[in-house]
Amino acid sequence: MRKNGRTGRRPGTPDTRETILSAARDAFAEKGFDGATVRAIATAAAVDPALVHHYFGTKEQLFLAAMRIPVDPAEIIPVVVGGGPDNAGENLIRMFLKMWDSPFGSAGTALVRSAVSSEWTARLLREFLVTQLLRRITRELGVDPAEAPLRGALVASQIAGLAMTRYIIKLEPIASAAPELLIAAMGPTIQRYFTGPMNSPAP
Incomplete structure (x- = not known):
């Protein structure tokens, strides 16, 4: 049964952030920063793209978090x-x-x-x-x-x-x-x- 008009997309959980980061690292390594998209990363992590933005803001901020670089x-x-x-x-x-x-x-x-x-x-x-x-x-x-x-x-x-x-x-x-x-x-x-x-x- 459909809930909130979505299927197959997991809401935020304690593990969601790390799942997104793992998908982001794979996407950035495979396609580069320019080729990777927030939508594709969200799909790989089985979450809504809005949740990616909720946790990380911009694609640039997601990339820095994926790299674990403590400088901006x-x-x-x-x-x-x-x-x-x-x-x-x-x-x-x-x-x-x-x-x-x-x-x-x-x-x-x-x-x-x-x-x-x-x-x-x-x-x-x-x-x-x-x-x-x-x-x-x-x-x-x-x-x-x-x-x-x-x-x-x-x-x-x-x-x-x-x-x-x-x-x-x-x-x-x-x-x-x-x-x-x-x-x-x-x-x-x-x-x-x-x-x-x-x-x-x-x-």
């Missing part, structure tokens, strides 16, 4: 771009070091370790970096959309390298270097990737 890009991005395009490189490195030298660091380290050994986690981390951070930062900086994917990937290569050398394998002297030293050394490289000239390959 909406708070990070204004800090990175707040000083204008010419300061984005140093601002990004400074923000990265501040986050990873805080209690967030243990969660970030665990995520990177998992991504190295798990393609599923790697896909989720890649989607987070591309869609939630780099795409939005390059847009705010006014980067040419045709160049933005490559520029963002180059920035990510530096950030990932810093995460690995400082926090995972603890390569000295990077592991114990003062943050300001790393900001001064890496900021200009990040800045060039964001806004500097992109040399054309030799013919």
Whole structure:
């Protein structure tokens, strides 16, 4: 018998939130952030889409919850771009070091370790970096959309390298270097990737 005009959709229970998150992780890993939809995630979790919005709000918030990342890009991005395009490189490195030298660091380290050994986690981390951070930062900086994917990937290569050398394998002297030293050394490289000239390959 039909109730409330719906069939096959479970109302909220203590397990509903985790069921939605599990379905969301699978969808984001398989289809990416852009390809996954709240409706499809709700269908996989056997709940009404309204319940997904009730628990998590927007698709962006659902993605962050699925990733278990205790930071909100909406708070990070204004800090990175707040000083204008010419300061984005140093601002990004400074923000990265501040986050990873805080209690967030243990969660970030665990995520990177998992991504190295798990393609599923790697896909989720890649989607987070591309869609939630780099795409939005390059847009705010006014980067040419045709160049933005490559520029963002180059920035990510530096950030990932810093995460690995400082926090995972603890390569000295990077592991114990003062943050300001790393900001001064890496900021200009990040800045060039964001806004500097992109040399054309030799013919």
